[in-house]
Amino acid sequence: MTIRVAIAGARGKMGKEAVHTVMNNPEMELVSALDYKEIGRTLADTHLFPANFTVPIFTNLEELYSETAPDVFVDLTTPEFVYEHTKNALELNIRPVIGTTGFSDEQLDELKVLSKNKKIGCIIAPNFALGAILMMKFAEQAANYLPDIEIIEMHHDQKKDAPSGTALKTAHLISQNRTIHPQGHAGEKEVLEGARGANYDGMRIHSVRLPGLVAHQQVLLGGEGQLLTLRHDSFNRGSFMSGIVLSIKTVMEKEELIYGLEHIID
Numbered sequence: 001m002t003i004r005v006a007i008a009g010a011r012g013k014m015g016k017e018a019v020h021t022v023m024n025n026p027e028m029e030l031v032s033a034l035d036y037k038e039i040g041r042t043l044a045d046t047h048l049f050p051a052n053f054t055v056p057i058f059t060n061l062e063e064l065y066s067e068t069a070p071d072v073f074v075d076l077t078t079p080e081f082v083y084e085h086t087k088n089a090l091e092l093n094i095r096p097v098i099g100t101t102g103f104s105d106e107q108l109d110e111l112k113v114l115s116k117n118k119k120i121g122c123i124i125a126p127n128f129a130l131g132a133i134l135m136m137k138f139a140e141q142a143a144n145y146l147p148d149i150e151i152i153e154m155h156h157d158q159k160k161d162a163p164s165g166t167a168l169k170t171a172h173l174i175s176q177n178r179t180i181h182p183q184g185h186a187g188e189k190e191v192l193e194g195a196r197g198a199n200y201d202g203m204r205i206h207s208v209r210l211p212g213l214v215a216h217q218q219v220l221l222g223g224e225g226q227l228l229t230l231r232h233d234s235f236n237r238g239s240f241m242s243g244i245v246l247s248i249k250t251v252m253e254k255e256e257l258i259y260g261l262e263h264i265i266d
């Protein structure tokens, strides 16, 4: 069976790459795109894609659904819109595959309930790159032995959310086994606000934004006289595409929300 896919955010850095990935996959058909601006009737009209990319663009998800009936809705947009998109897709019985970051814990909990009640699969993946998933899993394991941890995430300067979804997910995974405790000197004082980074159960998260970067993260785990550094680099957005393909195929078989690709890779 061919999987019918719709993409939101097709004009963006990730979206453009995902459009080509789905178009080139023989097991999938890109049936529509969702935008919030009137940018043309089809992807070809935007001049960002070849003339034969006659995939229709909609600005309304219900209309997109009634005219193109996608099985899967891929979202690569922005933190402002992604919760609404995911909720609306589930309500229309379209399976969401979400790469957009910036969900609150409350939003994730609500979507988990909705997905379960509707028995509609949903995958929310803060990072689609296999190497990044491994970095997070190794960090979770290493934290059992070295629980003093600082995360440094480094991204391009067009990124809207901080800290990154990957850094938050890493901290969340680690926190499941790490006893909450403050790090650094008990009497430390920030001379410049923010110098010690964000505080997640005592772990510190530092967000670097610079032109030239794509997506990079280091997890530093300190112990007496030693430091373990786990690092992952995405040098281009092709690094995320195999995770998107895996998620589109896997979400077809699920009936609940899965948060993180670590739950679906063997």
Ligand SMILES: NC(=O)C1=CN([C@@H]2O[C@H](COP(=O)(O)OP(=O)(O)OC[C@H]3O[C@@H](n4cnc5c(N)ncnc54)[C@H](OP(=O)(O)O)[C@@H]3O)[C@@H](O)[C@H]2O)C=CC1
Residues within 6 Å of the ligand: 008, 009, 010, 011, 012, 013, 014, 015, 034, 035, 036, 076, 077, 078, 079, 081, 098, 099, 100, 101, 102, 125, 126, 127, 128, 129, 240
């Ligand atoms: N999970 C993962 O592995 C990865 C996740 N990401 C995440 O994916 C998201 C997109 O990243 P990236 O491609 O770099 O960002 P871009 O800003 O390049 O792309 C986002 C696109 O979405 C469009 N857009 C905004 N709002 C809507 C909407 N309501 N409906 C449809 N389209 C909309 C934007 O249009 P306009 O600019 O005109 O507003 C833009 O073209 C981010 O949240 C990022 O963190 C990124 C890389 C990997």
Ligand SMILES: O=C(O)C1=N[C@H](C(=O)O)C[C@H](O)C1
Residues within 6 Å of the ligand: 101, 126, 127, 128, 155, 159, 160, 163, 164, 165, 166, 167, 214, 215, 216
């Ligand atoms: O905005 C990005 O670029 C990325 N966002 C995701 C995140 O917030 O972790 C995934 C990856 O790091 C790239």
